[in-house]
Structures are given as structure tokens and as C-alpha cells.
Amino acid sequence: MRLQHTLGRTPYYVVAGGLAIMFLVPLVWTTVASVSPHSATAQQVGYGLGNYRTLWDYDAGLLQYLWNSTFVSVLTVALTLGLSLLGGYAFGRFRFLGRDVLFLLIIAILMVPYVTLLVPLWVLFGDLGLRNSLFGLSLVLTLYQLPFAMFMMRISFEAVPKEIEESALVDGCGTFGVLRRIMVRAVWPGMLTVGLFAFLHGWNDFIAPLFLINDSATYPLPLAIATLRQQTMGAVDFGATQAGVVVMALPCLFLFLVLQRYYVRGFMSGALKG
Template identity: 75%
Template sequence: MRSRAWTTSYYVLAGGLSVLFLFPLVWTGYASVAPHGATGQQDGYGFGNYTALLDYDAGLLRYLWNSTYVSVLTVAFTLALSILGGYAFARFTFKGRDTLFLLTLAILMVPYSTLLIPLYSMLGDMGLRGTLIGLALVLTLYQLPFAVFMMRISFEAVPKEIEESAMCDGAGTFGVLTRIMLFAVRPGLITVGLFSFLAAWNDFIAPLILVSEADKAVLPVAVANLRQQSMGAVDFGATQAGVVVMALPCLVLFALLQRHYVRGFMSGAIKG
């Protein structure tokens, strides 16, 4: 009886939390197609708000391309750097290794908005100010501390005997990393990639400050600009449509990669 009571309580609590978290998403989808006099969908249910979003300024497809381009670049840069850094911290012994790793993690305690002005100046000196590549580099900087931490614990969870066997067969350090270790830490790679994509896709402050040209704006900035109408009015319908468009790729990716994402976080816990 006690076990059944605990099971019932668990399902009731889980169901209540699910409703609590899903309700804003469901309401956003409903509001994006519901009729409202101050939106692009004034009569009946339809996709008038999505049409307004599609035709806004440079066009929805342009903003989607900018966001996708920046997010993919951020994932590529983050994975490349975190793989090398995480493997070095996990497998090599050198003077000051632990201190350097702690300093890397300490970056997480610095509010990233305080770094935007120095980074803005640095990008200008590099000729990357106002470019999507420069924005991707800045977003990569924000993701590296967590990414290096995740890759280190992922590599440490792999038995060293696997590497030693490969080296006995003539494989070098780089060959072991690319041919064996990357397959062994695939859940960690997916976790880092997913986190990097979601952070880059949803970031608003960095694109707002670092990119000023309208045709290079990412989707969150475009939606924020779209919601402001004349006389201070807010187009809630178009805003909700933009939120739906921004949320769909995140939901699809998380649903597809959820199993690997959980395994990535569990790898370090199992080792501990």
C-alpha cells in the first residue's frame, strides 16, 4: 500500500509539473493563430500572424538563415575547441593543469554581458565587427567553460586501457582521439552540441549589440523589432508566431537527442 501511494503521488506530481510547464507553450501556439483586432489575424483562426512575420523587413527566411548559420558555426567551434581542451585536461599531466582548469570554469561566474564592450572593441580590431562569424566566435566563448568541463568528464569516464591497446597497435595520440575516443564520448559530444545550439539560437543580447545591420539580424532580434508597432502598440500575435518559430527547432532537436543528452550527463556521475 505504501509503495502504491508513493507511485500515485509521483505520477500526480509529474503530471502537474508537466501541465505547468507545457501550458505556456500551448497558449503561445493558440495565441499565434487566434483572432485579435490588433494583430495580423483579425477574423477567425488562421495564419495571418505568420504571414506578417514572413514578410517583415528582410523576410523570415533571411532571419532563419542567419540564426541557423550562427548556431551551426557556434556548435562547430565549440566542439572543436572543447574536444581538444577536454582531452588535454583528462589525459595529459602538465604543470598548472588543475589551476588552469579552475580558471576556465571561473569564467562561468562572470556575467557575459559585462564582456560585450571589450569583445566589441576586439572584433573591430580583427575586422569582424558586425559579422555573423564574429558573433559566432563570441557565442563560442560563452559556451567553452561548460563544454570543456563536459568533455573532460566524458573522456575521464573512458577506461585508459582502450587507449593503451590502440597505442600498442601503432596508433598515435591524434589517431586515438579521432578514431576511438570520439566514438566513445558521443553522448558528451551531443550534449555539448545541443547546449551550444540552444544557447546560440536563443541568445538576444550579443546579437543586439554586436550586429547592427538589419539584414544580418538573427531571429530573436527580428521578433523583438517586429513586436514594436506605431504609437507604442505591441503586435502580440506576430510576437507569438515568432516565439513558435523559434521554439520548434529546439523542441525537435531535444526530442531527437534526449536519450544521448541524458547519457552525456550521466557519464561523469557513473564514473564518480
């Protein structure tokens, strides 16, 4: 029976293994290329960390760019979680005039091409003094994450039995008390999913910083790597670029591996509700 069960799952293992290899090969290749010798890079003889030293010393320094990206990502996560938690609770638990229409309008933002939003935002942020600002960049990234985050939090709240909330209200707990003491604990897998998506978007986005940031000391890491790769006479420093890609990928891989169980649970809570 055990052999029959194993053979029955063989196609699953083959497909899963093939997909894992397909996604891992580019990452492994990039890691090896970042330490491999190449005549047009800082690592010209033998394997070593010459490309990483180039990345470390570039312009304002790798630590500054890491700090910029971390600040933008953490602030984007905080704003996205705070707004989507309140909005998802309102849409998922309360009935008011125009609720569904308003929710559809929020979701419709996803249908608008990302780049078309940046031009008016660039003008608006110039008037508000938020251009070339990491805080302004975080606001833009939050804006584009909110529709998905609001959707995830709404279905997460709707998956929680109403009897739990009603019991707390009967015991004298207020609306915000129910949200803070009970509902947040019930929807935390959805919150982790939203937070992970917001972090990945804030950490990896290139287009918004390209529009809004023009001071090299304020560059987030993706924009710094893009400027690093272009060297004199049109040459491209592939070694330093690959080193930058590895540095960018490590936090994303770590967070996903640590949170993948809760990430899947957050999606499943909404799927089971549907």
C-alpha cells in the same frame, strides 16, 4: 505486487505530470495566441495564419532570419565541439604543469557576468572588422559556451577506462589516432550534450546580437522578432510576436525530443564517474 508498485510510484507520476503541465501550458497558450483573432494584429477575424504571414514578410523576410540563426547556431556548435573535444581530451587524459589551475581559470569564466564581456569584445571586434558579422557573433557565443563544454568533455573522457586507450597505443595508434578512432566513439553522448547546449544558446541568444549586429539583414531570429513587435505609435504586435516565438521554439523542441535519451546519457556518464 503490481498494484503496490504502482501506488508506490504515484508521487513520482504526480510530480512529473505537474511539471510537464507547468512547462507545456505557456507553449500551448503561445501557439493558440499566434492564430487567435485580435484587433491589433493581422489576424483580426477568426482563427488563421495572418500573424505568420506578417512574420514571413517582415523586412528582410523570415527565411533570411532563419538562415542567419541557423548559420550562427551551426557554426557555434562546430567551434564549441572542436575546441572542447581537443581541450577536454588534453585535460582529461594528460598531466602537465598547471593543468588544474588552467582548468579552474577556464571554469571561472562562468562567474563573470555575460554582459560585462560584451563591451570589451565590441571594441575588439571593431578593430578586427568582425562587428556586424555572423562569424564574429558565433565566436562570442562559442567563448561563453566553452567553459561548460570543456567541463563536460573532461569528465566524459575521464569516464572512459584507460585500458582502452593504452591498448590502442600498444597497437601503434598515435595520440590523435586514438582520439579520432576510439575516444570520439566513447564520448559521443557527452558530445551530443555539448552540441545541444551550444545550439540552444546560439539559436536563442538575444544580448550578443543586440550588441554586435546593427544591420537588419544580418539579424538572427530573436533580434528580428524583438524589432517586429514594436510597431508605430508604441503599439505592440502581440500576434506576430507570438508567431515568432512559436517558430523559434519548434527547432529546439524537435532537437530535444530526438536527442533527449543521449542528452541524459551524457550527463550520467560524468555523474557515474564522480
